Amino acid sequence: MSDIKDVNPAEDGARGLSRRQFMGGIGALGALGVIGGAVAQVFLLPDEVIAYPVSGGFLLVDQKKCSGCSTCMAACAIAHHGAANHSLSRIQITQNPFKAFPYDIDPVQCWQCDECVQACPTGAMHVDPETGVRTVDQLRCIGCLRCVAACPRAVSAVQWSEEGHASQKCDLCLDTPYMDDEGGIDGRRACESVCPMRAIKFTTDLPEQTEDGYSPNLRTENWASFGYVADIEG
Amino acid sequence: MGNGYAGKILRVDLTAGTVSEIETEQYREWGGGHGMGSAIFWDLCADKTISGFDPANVITIMSSPLAGTLAPSASRLEIQGIGVQSTPEWFTRSNMGGRFATMMKFAGWDGIVLEGAASKPTWIEIENDRVVLRDAETDGLWGLDTYDTQERIWNLQVANSDGWREIGTKSGERAALQSAVITIGPSGEKKSRVGALIHDAGNAAAQGGFGGVWGAKNLKAISVIGSKDIDVADAAALLNARFSAREDLGVNVDEPKDGFGWARFSGNPSPAVMYPMPTDVGSRPQACQSCISSCRARFSDGLGNESSCEETYFYFFADMMYNQGQTTPTVRYSAEMVQRLGINVYEIDHGLNWLYHLYQEGIAGVGKQVDIDLPWDTYGSREFIETYQRMVADREGAGDILAEGMWRAAEHWGRLEEDTASGVLHYSYWGLPEHGYDPRAEAYWGWGSILGDRDINEHDFNNLFWKPSIAKWYGIPSWMEAEEFVTKFAERMLPFDPDPMMLDFSEDGMYSEGQVKLTAWHRHYTRFWKESALYCDYRFADFYSPKTEDRGGFTPEGEPLFWNAVTGDGMSFTDGMELGRRIWNLDNAIWTIQGRHRDMVKYSEYLYEVPYGGHLYGPYWMPTFEDGTWDYRLVTGRVIDRERMEDVKTMFYELEGWDVSTGWPTRETLEGVDLGHVADTLEAAGKLGGE
Numbered sequence: 001m002s003d004i005k006d007v008n009p010a011e012d013g014a015r016g017l018s019r020r021q022f023m024g025g026i027g028a029l030g031a032l033g034v035i036g037g038a039v040a041q042v043f044l045l046p047d048e049v050i051a052y053p054v055s056g057g058f059l060l061v062d063q064k065k066c067s068g069c070s071t072c073m074a075a076c077a078i079a080h081h082g083a084a085n086h087s088l089s090r091i092q093i094t095q096n097p098f099k100a101f102p103y104d105i106d107p108v109q110c111w112q113c114d115e116c117v118q119a120c121p122t123g124a125m126h127v128d129p130e131t132g133v134r135t136v137d138q139l140r141c142i143g144c145l146r147c148v149a150a151c152p153r154a155v156s157a158v159q160w161s162e163e164g165h166a167s168q169k170c171d172l173c174l175d176t177p178y179m180d181d182e183g184g185i186d187g188r189r190a191c192e193s194v195c196p197m198r199a200i201k202f203t204t205d206l207p208e209q210t211e212d213g214y215s216p217n218l219r220t221e222n223w224a225s226f227g228y229v230a231d232i233e234g
Numbered sequence: 235m236g237n238g239y240a241g242k243i244l245r246v247d248l249t250a251g252t253v254s255e256i257e258t259e260q261y262r263e264w265g266g267g268h269g270m271g272s273a274i275f276w277d278l279c280a281d282k283t284i285s286g287f288d289p290a291n292v293i294t295i296m297s298s299p300l301a302g303t304l305a306p307s308a309s310r311l312e313i314q315g316i317g318v319q320s321t322p323e324w325f326t327r328s329n330m331g332g333r334f335a336t337m338m339k340f341a342g343w344d345g346i347v348l349e350g351a352a353s354k355p356t357w358i359e360i361e362n363d364r365v366v367l368r369d370a371e372t373d374g375l376w377g378l379d380t381y382d383t384q385e386r387i388w389n390l391q392v393a394n395s396d397g398w399r400e401i402g403t404k405s406g407e408r409a410a411l412q413s414a415v416i417t418i419g420p421s422g423e424k425k426s427r428v429g430a431l432i433h434d435a436g437n438a439a440a441q442g443g444f445g446g447v448w449g450a451k452n453l454k455a456i457s458v459i460g461s462k463d464i465d466v467a468d469a470a471a472l473l474n475a476r477f478s479a480r481e482d483l484g485v486n487v488d489e490p491k492d493g494f495g496w497a498r499f500s501g502n503p504s505p506a507v508m509y510p511m512p513t514d515v516g517s518r519p520q521a522c523q524s525c526i527s528s529c530r531a532r533f534s535d536g537l538g539n540e541s542s543c544e545e546t547y548f549y550f551f552a553d554m555m556y557n558q559g560q561t562t563p564t565v566r567y568s569a570e571m572v573q574r575l576g577i578n579v580y581e582i583d584h585g586l587n588w589l590y591h592l593y594q595e596g597i598a599g600v601g602k603q604v605d606i607d608l609p610w611d612t613y614g615s616r617e618f619i620e621t622y623q624r625m626v627a628d629r630e631g632a633g634d635i636l637a638e639g640m641w642r643a644a645e646h647w648g649r650l651e652e653d654t655a656s657g658v659l660h661y662s663y664w665g666l667p668e669h670g671y672d673p674r675a676e677a678y679w680g681w682g683s684i685l686g687d688r689d690i691n692e693h694d695f696n697n698l699f700w701k702p703s704i705a706k707w708y709g710i711p712s713w714m715e716a717e718e719f720v721t722k723f724a725e726r727m728l729p730f731d732p733d734p735m736m737l738d739f740s741e742d743g744m745y746s747e748g749q750v751k752l753t754a755w756h757r758h759y760t761r762f763w764k765e766s767a768l769y770c771d772y773r774f775a776d777f778y779s780p781k782t783e784d785r786g787g788f789t790p791e792g793e794p795l796f797w798n799a800v801t802g803d804g805m806s807f808t809d810g811m812e813l814g815r816r817i818w819n820l821d822n823a824i825w826t827i828q829g830r831h832r833d834m835v836k837y838s839e840y841l842y843e844v845p846y847g848g849h850l851y852g853p854y855w856m857p858t859f860e861d862g863t864w865d866y867r868l869v870t871g872r873v874i875d876r877e878r879m880e881d882v883k884t885m886f887y888e889l890e891g892w893d894v895s896t897g898w899p900t901r902e903t904l905e906g907v908d909l910g911h912v913a914d915t916l917e918a919a920g921k922l923g924g925e
Contacts, residue, residue: 068521078469087460094397101518198487
């Protein structure tokens with residue numbers, strides 16, 4: 001294993017990881033990432049690609065369980081901004097009512113990869129040293145939108161906030177001034193707590209990766225009693 | 235304006251092709267939705283006696299301060315204006331869920347008011363403050379069905395490579411979600427009285443024939459997309475209320491528990507489809523914005539996405555009959571076709587039953603009294619239902635008559651008197667189809683409809699039929715026995731005393747003061763909490779719950795809890811009921827100006843002459859108080875007693891403070907709800923009720 005070294009990608013021009021590289025990197029570095037997350041922001045792998053400590057938490061969204069009610073979006077905006085606004089939500093539930101299930105809904109939540117962090121020229125988009133959560137220091141954001149473009153999701157999970165004049169993204173509710181409860185990894189996530197289908201779940205375990213990111217099945221045996229296919233085997 | 239409101243209402247003059255704004259503050263006292271819509275209609279529709287097809291008809295499309303917030307199941311729309319479906323045409327309402335109300339609010343608008351008629355087919359594109367009236371023919375929308383219309387509009391609004399759309403007039407205004415569109419289909423374009431407004435795959439506002447009204451205004455669609463904030467009064471309280479609603483009252487979809495099949499607010503997310511869920515295709519629940527549960531499905535073949543209730547029922551038996559007892563995808567196909575063509579399903583459902591009966595009697599067919607060319611030998615097939623629906627939507631052949639609604643079609647063919655006397659034409663009130671909850675059994679549903687303007691289609695008390703009846707039909711124990719059931723309802727019916735006799739469905743109970751109070755409570759409750767605050771009919775009112783210790787529901791605490799967190803009003807449940815009564819009085823004043831009188835308040839003849847046999851559902855069990863005990867008892871076999879119905883009307887008018895001889899509002903009552911100016915107008919028109 002190579003030495004752990006602090007690197008500022010903006011300064012040394014380090015190349016970014018592809019999503020697949022990122023996942024592979026995390027697979028190798030998972031435990032180290034959790035341990036090292038508190039002290040280091042970036043790891044240099046043997047082949048000289050850059051990886052970051054794994055996030056201390058992840059949101060899982062079951063695409064087949066989501067009902068598209070978008071309550072999570074309202075909760076996200078209200079918890080962070082004190083106002084309802086789907087454009088300010090850090091989780092986006094896009095849908096087309098005419099498409100066939102399960103392709104009618106595409107829940108877009110942050111995967112906590114690091115494409116946006118690598119794309120940021122100022123370090124505004126960074127890995128929170130305590131939690132490993134990818135988050136934004138909006139005071140350092142210059143509005144170049146590179147992070148928005150870098151996000152591997154079909155709809156960028158990093159948004160431009162017209163209100164804050166800066167990029168923003170899911171912080172697992174670390175900074176939710178309008179929510180009474182503490183957020184973050186050890187606290188409450190607003191979207192998770194309002195989802196009526198319980199299709200959003202927080203985990204500290206590195207999610208199982210597929211070509212499409214995370215595809216968790218959060219359905220239980222009871223799901224079939226409503227007339228839907230539980231598809232428990234995945 | 236803040237606190238739930240976007241702050242302005244969009245006013246569109248289709249004749250002039252111009253737009254302007256109304257400050258929402260002007261109508262703030264009405265809360266939202268129906269209240270604002272009635273008040274705006276009162277102010278802007280100069281001649282309220284015109285036909286709904288007249289360009290001067292004013293259509294309001296209103297949201298509520300709750301839309302787009304965390305208020306559960308309250309992101310809905312109320313649509314009002316002079317309808318063209320009923321007989322007579324008059325001021326009426328319809329309602330839909332989905333995403334439109336939410337997106338309209340985020341675009342900065344609490345509602346939309348439509349006036350005039352465009353000179354050519356038009357659609358309205360709204361992106362935040364940017365409002366453009368566009369040519370529906372040039373853009374290729376005119377002539378498309380409702381699904382294709384929406385997809386074509388979405389294709390005109392292309393997202394960036396990062397998946398976000400630049401919208402509005404300022405840099406940085408962005409939205410990831412596609413626009414919300416309300417549109418008419420071919421039926422509306424042909425100015426049909428059975429034309430519906432459709433949004434997404436399964437949200438319809440069909441009562442009133444507003445699809446035909448839009449057609450008469452040359453309005454094909456309204457598309458809206460927004461990125462603005464909706465401020466709330468107390469964000470933390472709102473979040474806490476929603477967290478608590480899920481944990482303390484909402485169904486836990488991961489754990490089975492007794493009683494949730496009975497519940498409303500806490501209800502299971504089972505799709506409200508009336509056919510067996512297909513097992514050969516996958517599906518998910520699908521919900522309107524901010525819903526606490528869900529009531530619709532989307533399928534892995536995409537067929538019949540979002541259709542529920544009547545759309546999924548009207549061709550079910552015909553399909554089974556045609557396919558030797560098997561249900562086929564034709565049922566979902568027929569449901570989707572209703573949505574695509576934009577037709578009121580109740581009209582074509584009751585119409586189809588009526589026509590099939592006449593065909594069997596040798597009365598309907600080519601060259602017959604009811605001269606109609608349908609392939610009856612394939613009744614139950616996909617070919618048949620496609621021919622029938624297209625005939626109605628396109629006004630082809632006899633479809634030109636059917637598009638006027640079945641009541642007028644029966645009149646045209648000389649069948650009205652006979653078929654409404656026998657009940658073959660199952661139209662109960664105001665020339666409109668009966669909902670399935672028959673006035674001879676579920677009395678308040680009938681009283682509310684005949685004392686109002688339309689089939690109420692409000693299910694607050696409907697589980698008093700469904701739940702015990704299902705238990706009886708299938709021989710399973712009732713989750714809650716009759717006395718506890720009615721008590722749970724009564725004790726939540728503020729501001730009335732908690733008298734369970736309001737829920738007595740015995741034959742005497744149908745005509746009792748209690749049933750009259752139930753009817754009035756229902757009118758006031760729905761006018762504000764469900765049509766103005768716009769809580770969903772499927773989730774509210776909530777009288778009982780499988781999740782609380784005392785098995786009591788969320789009403790009356792739930793409604794004001796969310797209202798106040800969003801608006802900061804400090805409104806009580808009873809305040810809302812009183813506002814509902816005020817709105818109800820304004821509506822009656824409008825109907826009075828339009829010619830309404832007590833003498834018109836009559837059911838169709840069959841309800842007085844033909845004993846109720848169960849019709850759609852079979853044996854009808856409801857709670858009754860007889861021989862000193864509460865129990866679930868059969869309430870079929872009854873007719874409406876004409877004289878006792880007159881007593882009900884008198885009691886109702888007295889309770890409302892209206893003139894018992896005419897049913898018109900009185901000055902004292904109108905001034906009591908701060909509508910003195912309305913009393914002045916009625917007096918000038920010679921239509922003010924005596925004290």
